[in-house]
Amino acid sequence: MVFKCKNCGGNVVYNPERHKMHCPYCDSLESEQKETTGESLTTCINCGGPIEVNEFTSASQCPYCDNYIIFDERVTGEYTPHLIIPFVFSKERVKLLLRDKFKSCVFAPSDFLSEAKLNSMSGMYVPFWMYDYHVRGVFDGQGNKIRRWRSGNTEYTETSVYHIYRDMEVDFDKMPVDSSDAMPDATMDLMEPYDYKALEAFKEEYMSGFFAERYNQDALAGEPRAVDKAKKDAESILKQSISGYVGVHSALNNQVTLQRTDTNYALLPVWIYNYKYKGEDYRFHINGQTGKIIGKVPVAAKKVWGYGATVFASLFTIMMLVRQLLLMF
Amino acid sequence: MKQYFSYFKWMFIVLGVLAVITGVVAAANALTADNTYVRGNKEAPEQRVYDYADVLTSAEEKDLEELIAKRESQIGCDIVLVTIDESLYDIYGITDDTDANWEWSITEYAETFYLDNNYGFDETGTEGDGALLLHNWHPVEKGLHVAHGGKVWDHYSDSMIADLLDVIYDKAKDDPYEAYKYYVENMYREMSGKASAINLNPFILFIIAVIVAAIFIATHIKPKEGSKTTTSSTYVENGSVKFNAQRDELINKYVTKRVIQTSSGGGGSSGGRSSGGSRMGGGSRRG
Numbered sequence: 001m002v003f004k005c006k007n008c009g010g011n012v013v014y015n016p017e018r019h020k021m022h023c024p025y026c027d028s029l030e031s032e033q034k035e036t037t038g039e040s041l042t043t044c045i046n047c048g049g050p051i052e053v054n055e056f057t058s059a060s061q062c063p064y065c066d067n068y069i070i071f072d073e074r075v076t077g078e079y080t081p082h083l084i085i086p087f088v089f090s091k092e093r094v095k096l097l098l099r100d101k102f103k104s105c106v107f108a109p110s111d112f113l114s115e116a117k118l119n120s121m122s123g124m125y126v127p128f129w130m131y132d133y134h135v136r137g138v139f140d141g142q143g144n145k146i147r148r149w150r151s152g153n154t155e156y157t158e159t160s161v162y163h164i165y166r167d168m169e170v171d172f173d174k175m176p177v178d179s180s181d182a183m184p185d186a187t188m189d190l191m192e193p194y195d196y197k198a199l200e201a202f203k204e205e206y207m208s209g210f211f212a213e214r215y216n217q218d219a220l221a222g223e224p225r226a227v228d229k230a231k232k233d234a235e236s237i238l239k240q241s242i243s244g245y246v247g248v249h250s251a252l253n254n255q256v257t258l259q260r261t262d263t264n265y266a267l268l269p270v271w272i273y274n275y276k277y278k279g280e281d282y283r284f285h286i287n288g289q290t291g292k293i294i295g296k297v298p299v300a301a302k303k304v305w306g307y308g309a310t311v312f313a314s315l316f317t318i319m320m321l322v323r324q325l326l327l328m329f
Numbered sequence: 330m331k332q333y334f335s336y337f338k339w340m341f342i343v344l345g346v347l348a349v350i351t352g353v354v355a356a357a358n359a360l361t362a363d364n365t366y367v368r369g370n371k372e373a374p375e376q377r378v379y380d381y382a383d384v385l386t387s388a389e390e391k392d393l394e395e396l397i398a399k400r401e402s403q404i405g406c407d408i409v410l411v412t413i414d415e416s417l418y419d420i421y422g423i424t425d426d427t428d429a430n431w432e433w434s435i436t437e438y439a440e441t442f443y444l445d446n447n448y449g450f451d452e453t454g455t456e457g458d459g460a461l462l463l464h465n466w467h468p469v470e471k472g473l474h475v476a477h478g479g480k481v482w483d484h485y486s487d488s489m490i491a492d493l494l495d496v497i498y499d500k501a502k503d504d505p506y507e508a509y510k511y512y513v514e515n516m517y518r519e520m521s522g523k524a525s526a527i528n529l530n531p532f533i534l535f536i537i538a539v540i541v542a543a544i545f546i547a548t549h550i551k552p553k554e555g556s557k558t559t560t561s562s563t564y565v566e567n568g569s570v571k572f573n574a575q576r577d578e579l580i581n582k583y584v585t586k587r588v589i590q591t592s593s594g595g596g597g598s599s600g601g602r603s604s605g606g607s608r609m610g611g612g613s614r615r616g
């Protein structure tokens with residue numbers, strides 16, 4: 001499908017700043033009209049030009065007419081997302097964020113924050129599985145409390161040994177795990193957290209203007225990572241409830257058991273900035289809702305050493321001058 | 330290049346300003362020489378250094394005499410140095426080697442030496458401005474004492490004397506000449522009001538600069554990707570944490586004990602203006 005403007009026929013896209021559909025050609029708001037006839041995965045629904053999509057792509061942009069196309073069969077039926085967080089940051093605002101964050105990075109290549117490079121950024125809805133869990137954690141072990149005092153020239157140490165027992169239950173709400181092979185897992189984990197208050201029921205309109213994928217694996221295949229996260233969090237909550245002890249240990253295996261109570265398929269917004277430097281790819285991911293930036297800036301190593309030498313020389317000279325001044329007064 | 334200068338703008342400005350200030354102060358210092366005092370007391374001998382213990386070479390004695398002569402006119406205080414290697418107990422007929430006897434004897438000797446020789450820059454007696462360092466190298470009764478009078482007495486606190494004696498004691502082990510020079514220069518710095526002279530060790534400054542530069546390079550050469558901003562409670566449903574059981578039961582208690590070895594410090598004491606028996610101010614350090 002493609003969203004077209006009733007007034008001018010241009011491609012209407014979702015505008016994060018206005019929270020509305022917007023026609024960038026005639027500046028109309030909410031003038032969209034959904035068109036679905038002539039849809040195909042190989043040709044553009046708007047101009048008929050040949051397009052290339054991989055097996056997971058659910059929204060893309062036609063390289064000929066620049067229209068944003070949403071592939072119906074990948075957002076309906078079993079692929080219908082339950083939830084979506086629409087983009088909050090527009091491309092312009094992400095540019096500002098990046099410029100602000102890296103403006104002091106003098107070691108980055110000079111065109112790293114150039115307008116042309118930043119314009120190549122694309123917004124993508126990444127498929128996520130979200131699991132709800134009911135977790136029960138039990139700890140059965142021992143710990144010591146130590147009291148120490150002095151009398152005369154003797155030091156006394158009193159060790160109190162405690163039996164520690166905890167039985168805890170906790171509910172986790174929407175433990176997220178991305179379901180896109182193209183997205184590095186570690187990076188997606190760093191994208192978190194998203195603010196779930198903005199979760200909405202899925203609407204196709206939000207996708208217009210962005211790229212998207214449908215989930216790459218089903219909910220079952222994605223679950224181990226979520227189970228891992230939930231167990232780790234539960235263990236850490238359990239640990240926090242055991243305080244004031246030294247040498248806490250347990251002979252028993254501590255059990256954390258969990259049970260999935262609900263599963264949701266959601267699309268979450270991510271801006272992607274690809275930058276090539278000296279033959280290497282540097283990929284930036286920006287949380288499309290919160291603006292959190294994840295990515296490594298390419299660094300010109302020679303420059304860092306040069307600046308480091310300057311830091312050394314200046315600092316040493318300054319300190320020697322201060323020393324001289326102190327001696328003279 | 331432009332980026333380089335704008336990056337280090339503040340560093341270079343601070344550097345420039347400091348360089349100018351240092352230059353100006355150095356020039357001002359060179360122009361305004363120290364005040365010179367005119368001696369009031371004509372009864373004291375010329376000699377200041379009495380190396381009876383023979384721990385200095387004659388060249389060192391001469392250097393110290395010259396340094397003292399220069400410093401005395403700058404601060405208006407007599408600076409006397411006496412080294413001995415003899416038993417004061419024999420002199421004063423003391424039979425018990427106690428810390429109190431030791432301190433009394435070294436104090437008595439130092440003060441008598443100072444007063445009998447009529448030292449004091451402006452006048453003789455306990456109100457005369459000056460100080461005397463007595464260093465006894467005797468194997469049993471070894472130790473140091475500073476006796477001071479007049480404005481030196483007013484200026485030096487007990488703890489300042491104690492600190493001074495500690496430094497002299499440490500330095501004298503390796504090089505008595507350096508130790509006594511330190512005594513003279515300490516008198517000069519304190520009495521001329523240049524006591525704030527903090528001598529920062531250039532080597533330590535060098536190390537600091539190396540460390541800061543290393544941290545700078547280390548933090549910039551390896552870019553970091555971003556940090557985790559979730560916690561263990563990020564996905565916890567509000568108020569869903571529930572403890573079915575939370576028990577802490579004492580099952581055993583035992584006490585162990587250990588005898589503490591106390592290290593005993595070396596003797597050292599000082600007397601202020603009011604300390605019993607002595608006529609001048611001062612302090613001693615045995616060892």
Ligand SMILES: [Zn+2]
Nearest residue numbers: 005008023026
């Ligand atoms: Zn329009």
Ligand SMILES: [Zn+2]
Nearest residue numbers: 044047062065
């Ligand atoms: Zn097209």
